[in-house]
Amino acid sequence: MKKTKLILLAGLAMAVSMTGCQKKEVKPGDVAGYDEGEQYLSIWVHSIEDTPEGQVYRESVDRFNEKYNGKYFADIEFIPRNDSGGGYSDKVNSSVLSGGLPDVLTLDGPNVAAYAENGIIQPLADLTEEERGEYLESILEQGTYDDKLYALGVMESSVGLYYNKDILEEAGIEVPDADHPWTRTEFMDILAKLKPIMDEKKGYPIDMTFPVGEASIYYYAPFIWANGGNLVSDDGMTVDGYFNSEKNVEVMNYFHQIVENKYMSEAPVEKLFESGRAAFKFDGAWEVNTIYENYPDVNLGVAPYVVGDDWDGERYTPTGSWAFAASSATDNIEGATELVKWMSGVESGVRIWNEAKSLPSTYKAFDQIDIFQTDENYKALYEQLSKYGHPRPKTPVYPQVSTSFQQALESVGLGGKDAQTELDKSVERINAKLERYTRE
């Protein structure tokens, strides 16, 4: 065992010394703005500096350095992440092995559990009640693992069940308010009612797909939560009896029914909703801006996410995004926490909306942005997020849970395979990954 580590280290030490990604001792004066007497804080972010998002981080760090001049100095490094998730995470992974993690780093919300469980990040210093109260419930929930707060994000996200007002009016369908969403049964009836109308328009009642990647669990796991089901146990260590529960079988079969009745297209059709050939569509909050900017002919509305027939007001709608956390390598947890708070705070939140059109994560930021008060669709998304937002499953084997969910959805929904068998298979696969954490 020791030998493996030695070989591992020898190999990496060589590579590391060549590429120079070892943690550098930075002295005052080495970086512009870092003065004597200031505490140095390094921060890694996952975006490209020249993008709007990158500019927001740069700007926030600059403002932090102004505000804490004489006390802290934050030094930001941009490590782009490619579409498939490599790049940034490769750098984090190799730094875990070779040392050289920064004081603060960004991570995707669902990865908080894995990073915490493997000791890559450490809990933040205590926040006051007031400080905590600034953040949306969902962002605190996402950053908490094992009852400790690890991460705070500047961005939140949401998915809307968008509808075409003109089509629904034509069909004589009333849309309920956020506190009284359609139940699954009601929604299926609505789709049935829309079917002949949409056939005439050469379209489908709903524009949806079960894409490979993160989108599937993000969009459709709410059906599980709103049905009283769950994907993992509360401690994130058990899936048997959760992932493959009867409740979840119901949801999987529901999706198959939608496909079978041809309420959705089996193969994705480009711009189905945008071209007025679908009455409904699930998509991220960014879709509102897309429609406003590029498809002004579509009369857009946001309906509340569909719930299970026995739903009782529980939180269930999609949330989550990248967040800031203090790495286990930092010995300045107070400073790192200050930086995390600042980067995710109100001012940064307003900026992330203005520049990158990502939803902010604090109540005050939403209050300061007019459009969330004046535009009914944005208002609806905000209301859904703040009142009913539910984070994705918190478990160190999240990647496996996410891919398994998508696979099950695809093989049951599209392939028509037996839901119980597929979910049981997923449980077996996830259990194999959980072994690493449960065997000790």
Add this chain to the structure above:
Amino acid sequence: MKKKESILGMAFFGPALVLLILFLFLPMVLTLVFSFTDYFALNPDMTHFVGLENYINIFKDELFVKSFFNTVKFVIIIVPCQCIGALVLALAINKVTHCKKYFKVAFFIPVVMSLAVVSTLWMDIYSPEGILNTMLAHLGISAQPFIHSAKQALPSIAVMSVWQGVGYQMIIFLGGLQNINPALYEAAEMDHASGWQKFKDITLPELKPLCVFVFITVTIGAFRMLVQPMVMTGGGPDHSTYTLVYDIYETGTMNWEMGLASTMAIVFTVFVVVLTIIQNVLTKGKEEKKHVNKKAKNI
């Protein structure tokens, strides 16, 4: 003199050698070592030797087995199509008298283009309302799902890959064709050889060494299939286009299971190497025999 030469040689070779050792040989050895461990990228301190456990587990893993057979399917479709396609194109272009350059460039362009770009382009071509389906509709054929169906996705991607890669092998064959001594054809014509006879008895034997090269490189290329399914289908639908390299990538970087991914990489490498050796032996064996035959005839 000899010593001096070897010192000079080392001076030229040294820098390359250091880089090769560092970035090629060392990683190869490390991969082999990792393949016997449960190395987890997020927690390298917990690494244990697990012996052959990984090797046993991957063959029990349905997904790995599926990705293995998917890869084999890709190879079976792509290798003959691309090799024969390249040869046919080369022969055709060799015959063309006008705009030869244009055709050469036209068929070669996809090779130059980034795979990601080509893949995105073909997603449009294959889309339910894309060019291909529109053309089919004109022929009275109903719309095909192509990459959105578990049955058609793999052949669709294979066809696209052949289209993308065939230009490269075509250029190689073209070079070979132009190197054939025209006197051979002249002689054949005097003997009233038919076109087919000329092709069978002159062109093919002359291109033989190139054929072997093309065959082996196309095979290895097909085994490494990754970008096309990654961009176009994400390995779906229902994992019908999930390939070995894709599985290695996902296991290693997305699920952080470096040990397991290393095992897969080793199994993959061994398989490809063995196959290449077999190919080599088979093709070489024939050549040598022919040589012997020729010699025998000469005597």
